[in-house]
Amino acid sequence: MSNSAVGIIGVGNVGVAAAYALFQRQIAGRLVLLDTDTRRAEGEAMDLMHGQALVGRVSVQAGDYADLAGCRVVVICAGVNQKPGENRLDLLNRNAEVFREIAGRLDRHAPEAVLVVATNPVDILTTVMQRLSSRPASRVIGTGTMLDTSRFRALLGEHYGVNPRSVHAYILGEHGDSEVPLWSSATIGGRRIVDQEVNGRRFDETALQALFERVRGAAYDIIDRKGYTNTAIGLVIAYLVRVILEDQKSVLPVSVDPAGVYGISDLCLSVPCVVGRDGVETPVPPQLSETEARGLSASAEVLRTSLAGMTIGGGDGGVSETSK
Known part of the structure; x- marks a missing residue:
């Protein structure tokens, strides 16, 4: 178990799932939970602490920004929810104002922490946090397509009848409708699935495109059934x-901001990167097919269009959990 402290800002469905996963796996020695609903944060901290006899000694406390001093990682699961009649850009601008407040407080109280942004739309808000925080951009990371990639590998593992941990395949770009599956570099046991048989199955373009559609629509399907997604993103x-x-x-x-990789810069989207104690160290961009390269460029343009209309101002500054 690590002796390091980790903070979580926003303890709704996603924040609580993250806290539970961190607690159950003893990844941190101390968890600090923040929310504008302080009693909710206190209740969640108490509830987790009562599991120590089953898991091991992990300190969990509800706190304020000052309690994040010394945290090596702070996870941001906070934002405002959409109001009736409010358009997407209005919501983005209000969330940007929330992030301005969070960034200022984190720069004062936890300037050395690596920030992990999980609030949706995660690519836009990671870009916003990188611009607002005084810490290096490499220390502000969005969860990006880690969840999409996990879903992709899980379904490919099911399709090919192998353990998903044996599947090496990525989803890149936006965490959203414009995301891009990298079929050209997807492998199982070192065999490229596009041109080699794996476990008795050949690449079936129609079947695997349908599989990708399930990946891309997974959040909608889950929300339709349970109202939100939280457990997989918590993991x-x-x-x-x-x-x-x-x-x-x-x-x-x-x-992250690819800073010129694939010709993309000044916005955040997902590309494979080496990640360590100081955040992102360097991108490890796979070679893309022409179709994949066009798809990634189009994904970047979708995000750029959203960013172009944004301002950071107004809003009520309230912080609460938003669904993933």
């Missing part, structure tokens, strides 16, 4: 936090 957050705390230097599809 994603815990995994990413562990990679940072343990300086694993793992290659993950996180949301």
